[in-house]
Amino acid sequence: MSQSYNRGLIEDFGRWREFTAGMWAWILHKFTGWVLIGYLFTHIAVLSTALSGANAYTNTLQGLESLLLVRVMEVGLLAVAVFHILNGVRLLFVDLGVGLEAQDKSFYASLVVTAVIVLASIPTFLEGAF
Amino acid sequence: MAERYSSFSSGSLPWFLQRVTAAFLVVVLAFHFFLLHFVNHASEVTFAQTTARMEEWGYLLTMVLFLLTATFHGVNGVYAALLNQGLTGTKKRVVQVVLAVAALALAAQGTYVALVMSGVM
Amino acid sequence: MHEHDVLVIGGGGAGLRAAIAAHEEGADVAIVTKLHPVRSHTGAAEGGINAAIRDGDSWDLHAYDTMKGSDYLGDAPAIETLAQDSPGETVQLEHWGMPFSREDDGRVSQRPFGGLSFPRTTYAGAETGHHLLHTMYEQVVKRGIQVYDEWYVSRLAVTDEDDPSDRQCHGVVAYDIKTGQIEGFKARNGVILATGGLGQVYDHTTNAVANTGDGAAMAYRAGAPLEDMEFIQFHPTTLPSTGVLISEGVRGEGGILYNAEGERFMFEYGYANNAGELASRDVVSRAELTEINEGRGVDDEYVYLDMRHLGEERITDRLENILHLARDFEGVDGLEEPMPVKPGQHYAMGGVETNEHGQTCIDGLYAAGECACVSVHGSNRLGGNALPELIVFGARAGRHAAGTDLGEPEIATGKADEFETEDNLDTPVEPGAVADGGEDESAVADGGERTDGSRVSSDPRSDGGETAVASADDVVRRAVENERTRVEYLIEKDEGIQQAELREKLQKSMTQNVNVFRNEEGLKQALEDIREVREAYQDVYVDDPSRTFNTDLIHTIEMQNLIDLAEAITLGALARDEFRGAHWRQEHQERKDDEWLKHTMLAWDDGTPDLYYKPVILDGEEKTYEPKVRSY
Amino acid sequence: MSTQIQEEADEPTETEAETAPAERQSPGDRRRAEKRTASDQAVGSEPVGRADDDTFRLKVFRYDPEVEGKMEPRFDDFYVPREKGMTVLDALIYARDHYDTTLTFRHSCRQAVCGSDAFFVNGRQRLGCQTQISDLEAPIRVEPLPHQDVVKDLVVDMEHFYDQMHAVEPFFQEDDLPSGDLEEQRQSRENREKIKMSTRCIWCGACMSSCNIAAGDNEYLGPAAINKAYRFAMDDREGDDLKQHRLNIMDQEHGVWRCQTQFSCTNVCPKDIPLTEHIQELKREAVKQNLKFW
């Protein structure tokens, strides 16, 4: 007689506008983690050129580094890594039960510090790319 | 004892190792980034430089450990994320196998490359 | 049809305790409840549980305090049972893990409470009821007792003998709120009513919306008499817009009451020159209402309770939850502004007449908790005495229903020949069921008579008037059929009046006329209003045609219970021309012990309320309680 | 056998009904159909009540699996007069009693102890009775709790929540009790203080509804049930063996490890229970317990 209406998956992620700090931190940490592990695979693949000899290795690396796109992506990688590290530290504290009341503030702090570090590193990263 | 041991398969060990590896990775990843982007610029890296660094045992060991912990940390993290979305049954089994194979391949290939770089192989 | 040894109706403190007790005696027991057990209003109780568990205290002191508090209208055997069993039951709760507040030595804490000669109120923070309710629900889960939650019991399946004392209860009819299914529940041994309070008879109450007195009303219509219904406790400090209780603690800490003119009226108008704000509940309630009636209330509705002068530090330390309550439920910051308060209905001392084993005069029908009246509270309940009542009499009813021999009861139930009957009560209108001559013969909303004189829809008895010896199954089955007819009628009826309108009217009139202040004129006015509502109810219909979670239907069925109980309260109040405990009569300003040391009893008697009196039992186990002036 | 006979006897009536459907239609059927037409018109047309300075707009989620016009979920708009101290629950009651008696929601105590009126109000899980209208921005949007099956309007199916609560053996089970007459167990003030917050849960389900993990993994015990387990695991009155037993339950795959410290449960809990903190503490306890043997 009575059935229930399932509002479907939309409500799972369609509610992002209503997400709170902790949930954003969770999503961003997940995202950055996936990027990092993805990068780790590519990274080892690129480094594997070392197996074909010294020149292949050096040429590949320097070839890649001369591409603007790669440089920009590296900045992205930095951002991702820095955020993952900072938020990771935040999570470690949470796991230890330290500073739980300030969990939202520490998330915002991770974001801000990430931004600062990344902005400050841009010159170094893009040096000589143009 | 056996009972104790089996409870480890529940999730406390993966969870715990994820934290331990994370703590290790903070340091190494930061060091890695710093070394290869700030001290040495990535664009200037050459095979010679790399092998020079890799010939140092301490560095080699750190890098291999870095690789292994990062692999574990990353793959375990991905697995946990999938579990959280309600992965069960055969699918879960398949994911387990795929991730394990990928992780082993990555670790093996990476270690091999490192050893070659360091001139051991 | 579902079948169990013992059926407990209601999952509040009384119901849960009864179910556990019956289960421990080996009975197959089930709880049928319209709210999930943890949603019961027992969870709202704040203060504590009176129990004499310490050296220097004893059960007879507790009994004495209770008798005095009842203004000598409690029955001694009931009061003594309460005082004797409460310590054991309270420690039992502790053994079940209830998180009581603790002393330094690790023992449970007790605090002083109004009217007690020893600080024996055992408590768990400011949420004793919540913990009591949850602890017992946990034990129900542990024992795997079956709970039919969100099943609304709408009718008792009782046989049809002329004398209610010959009748037998075989079960109940319940409505599955989620699906609209109506089903019979057969009880092999007994049905225990534990349906709680009736605060919704009033428009301003500390009680929950679900406290509609269903059990008392159903038992009443089935033939079990109601006892002492006129005694309603009003709490002086409740928030005006919701009725949420602001604990006496605020006044205890030094909070003051003042009127719209800024006068500290408890002193300035001499309501209580000594105790001031700390006078007893009824005195303060009456003072507030006098202020409001004489035009010194704020917005003609409430007065102020001010605690700002206590200072932020003291307030946050001792009265923090009050700040939350005022903030969440009234939108007032207690640190910045005075809090609006007014008296609100709080507790019904009366209920279904039972003996110490929880038995009513109908065989197999029990009642426990606020819906029952074993008569421990008499004309006025002491704070902290309701929760022990739940566990003590809940447990006893459960045990007895499961077949345990608890000995001969000392309290008699049912109407005895020698009882005095009230014949000359002057009512402006005929009370009781409406005789219906309307076109629709098969079902009438409130169960008035059919044209042929037999009664149908709400008559709880099985066969609509014809005497027949029916099997238990038949009794239940017929009750189910009658209920289906009624519900079908209510849902299918196309137009008429809606319950919300009637409810509002009834509640307004009760609050206006049968409140803290009572006088003959007002009471008569109330009877007229109730009559009007009752007649209008004949034409009630349910707008929501759905079978799924039809709360409109549930409220409509509840409405009938409210009408019957409102009438019972008012009839009792009109009859009792004295001032005793919570019952204040303008024309009769003194307690009349010669005339009124007796319980007001009301039997439905097939739709014609029959008012009679039963003597109070003041003889205890060891001593007789002598009525004294109640002063503190 | 007897049921078969009955069925046969029933049949003629059914065929009759088919041949004369118009007469068979009861007023209820008719109204169920009418509600559809009425609501079809209502969609996109004027909301109920008057919009002016003294009223605010209340948007309420509507759904009924049986009434035709409501089978497709929709929002109804009501204009409700503003009053001082008015809560979301008061507003719903007003809309129901004055505009549409079919509006359905659970509520009882009106004082945040029964836990029956947790709704999704302006994008957050809140108790209707505990939320002041004046604290919200109009229009006020009230929906049933997310991630739970809707039974009708604002009523959700709580069965799953109850199952999870029951799954953690939520009952005190120490058998070693003081033998003396009326002798209670001793508990230190500190220990009672430690479990105090965890005992305040009113089973409203807000936390579970706000947790994305619980939404994705149906087997996850969820914050409320874990908090319930915490309440017993940390209660010193239960001995060490029981504590270990309780930690083992938490240590299951769908126990504490599923929690990703999203904190939304802690944010929405109307009783301010530090849920994430409790969950984290149990994780550490479980790890500690397991490490003991290594």
Ligand SMILES: Cc1cc2nc3c(=O)[nH]c(=O)nc-3n(C[C@H](O)[C@H](O)[C@H](O)COP(=O)(O)OP(=O)(O)OC[C@H]3O[C@@H](n4cnc5c(N)ncnc54)[C@H](O)[C@@H]3O)c2cc1C
């Ligand atoms: C705000 C407040 C504070 C209080 N503080 C104290 C205090 O400090 N100390 C004290 O001793 N007392 C106190 N009391 C009084 C005491 O809490 C109540 O008298 C007591 O809790 C009533 O318990 P009960 O089990 O009889 O009913 P309830 O807890 O109300 O339970 C009734 C049950 O019956 C069920 N039910 C009702 N009708 C039906 C039906 N038709 N079909 C199926 N099921 C039905 C309901 O679902 C519910 O489960 C307080 C009361 C209030 C309101």
Ligand code: HEM
């Ligand atoms: C090479 C480096 C790294 C890689 C490849 C990596 C990858 C990942 C991945 C894929 C996840 C799973 C995310 C998810 O979907 O939930 C994860 C989780 C996590 N990472 Fe990293 N990470 C790295 C470095 C770090 C560092 C330096 C820290 C620092 C503290 C860290 C802390 C964490 C933590 C605490 C989690 C667990 C989240 C949880 O399970 O609740 N990680 N990581």
Ligand code: SF4
């Ligand atoms: S933990 Fe809080 S949010 Fe969750 S059910 Fe209990 S009271 Fe509600």
Ligand code: F3S
């Ligand atoms: S929201 Fe969910 S992820 Fe954990 S902290 Fe609360 S249970």
Ligand code: FES
């Ligand atoms: S109505 Fe009980 S919690 Fe809101």
